[in-house]
Amino acid sequence: MSNNKIKVGISSCLLGDEVRFNGGHTQSKYCTNVLSRYFEFIKYCPEVSAGFSTPRPTMRLYGNPTASKLVIKGHENQDLSDKLIEPSKKHLEKTNDLCGYILMKKSPSCGMFRVKVYQQNGHAHQTMRNGLFAELLMQTYPALPVEEEGRLNDKALRENFIMRVYAYSNFMKYVQNSEKYGDIIKFHSRYKYMLMAHSQQEYRYLGKLLANSHNQNYEEIKTEYLSRFMRAIQTSPKRRNHINVLQHLFGYLKKHINSDVKIDILNVIEQYRKHEVNLITPLTLLKHYFKQFGSDYLNSQYYLQPYPSELGLQNEI
Ligand code: SF4
Incomplete structure (x- = not known):
């Protein structure tokens, strides 16, 4: 059976890995109990791969929705985007045989479409966007089916x-x-x-x-x-x-x-x-x-x- 499984990428925290900023996970029972019978999940946490610790300070997207940078809350002058993007690029180059991707919602790295971008005044823009890793994934493999785990409900x-x-x-x-x-x-x-x-x-x-x-x-x-x-x-x-x-x-x-x-x-x-x-x-x-x-x-x-x-x-x- 395992040879027939389809390779699908997934945010590591959805498989139960305790890699979230607060040291927790967001395990998806549907992924681990049902889809894992058909999909061989290739997990990846872009933030851990970028070398950020677990737990870690809250990170967010900051600036303009079309040109946001990844920052630690309270340290908006320090742009961490490249630190996250470089290892993610290498990971995506290596995993060119995936047939789908399931992402964790709202994360500044993994979230799809509905990720807040904060302004200097501390409020979020009305326009939301993809997280940085999600954006890179969709640019690299534009035809790949990508979905947010929450939407699978x-x-x-x-x-x-x-x-x-x-x-x-x-x-x-x-x-x-x-x-x-x-x-x-x-x-x-x-x-x-x-x-x-x-x-x-x-x-x-x-x-x-x-x-x-x-x-x-x-x-x-x-x-x-x-x-x-x-x-x-x-x-x-x-x-x-x-x-x-x-x-x-x-x-x-x-x-x-x-x-x-x-x-x-x-x-x-x-x-x-x-x-x-x-x-x-x-x-x-x-x-x-x-x-x-x-x-x-x-x-x-x-x-x-x-x-x-x-x-x-x-x-x-
Ligand atoms: S970066 Fe992605 S995989 Fe890592 S904890 Fe955040 S949502 Fe999960």
């Missing part, structure tokens, strides 16, 4: 993040190191319905990108494809988009099933539309009939199985 965000980690991992495994143009076509084809659930427009755009790319540098095509693909699947699809995809998939069965079964399937899709059942219910029904009547093409769609079913994520959306 939201079922839709959690499902979307884990789906993206698996999608990124599939791209790395089957496309990134392959010289065969056919492999990216296969990837696009297997993600057809997943992409359609997120954005039909992006599905078509990416299809055209591949169709017009025969004479272009394959490495550049891969980079552009991955960037657009990951952006396209970054937010959860609306329920009506899922319904559209479910109806498309149902269309493949029409010739093979009798009218009673057709009505059953359409009723379940309708129940999903009314929020009476979750996505797993119509999907399970369709998968059942695809086993008998579906093609290899249909059964290979990641939309039907984007991650291990034991995670139970389609039960929640």
Whole structure:
């Protein structure tokens, strides 16, 4: 099992390491008890790696939200940003095989988006930003799925993040190191319905990108494809988009099933539309009939199985 685990970076304190400024940790039970069965976590504490002690004085971002520096509260003249960034750069260079990252919220180093930046008058700016390590991570690996641990409590965000980690991992495994143009076509084809659930427009755009790319540098095509693909699947699809995809998939069965079964399937899709059942219910029904009547093409769609079913994520959306 461990060989099949996907490498995912994580803030060390989320795994229970007592590395926080107050000598404590912020262990995430979901990460240690559930996700660790599927992900091989590569932990990193940018502040400890920068040589700051534990416990340590409170650190914060200071200055302008677009050009902040890391300081110790009360010692705003001393800019510690480079001390944190240099070892973090080296760490990120070494860990170029990660397929996702889970960060601790609000930290001036690890926080995502909602990190306060303090002004000279002691108050925080209204505009918030990424922590310094989080910013560096996103600049270094712009297509990498990155999420804040607290947001994983939201079922839709959690499902979307884990789906993206698996999608990124599939791209790395089957496309990134392959010289065969056919492999990216296969990837696009297997993600057809997943992409359609997120954005039909992006599905078509990416299809055209591949169709017009025969004479272009394959490495550049891969980079552009991955960037657009990951952006396209970054937010959860609306329920009506899922319904559209479910109806498309149902269309493949029409010739093979009798009218009673057709009505059953359409009723379940309708129940999903009314929020009476979750996505797993119509999907399970369709998968059942695809086993008998579906093609290899249909059964290979990641939309039907984007991650291990034991995670139970389609039960929640
Ligand atoms: S720097 Fe990041 S990993 Fe280290 S304690 Fe703070 S939030 Fe946790």
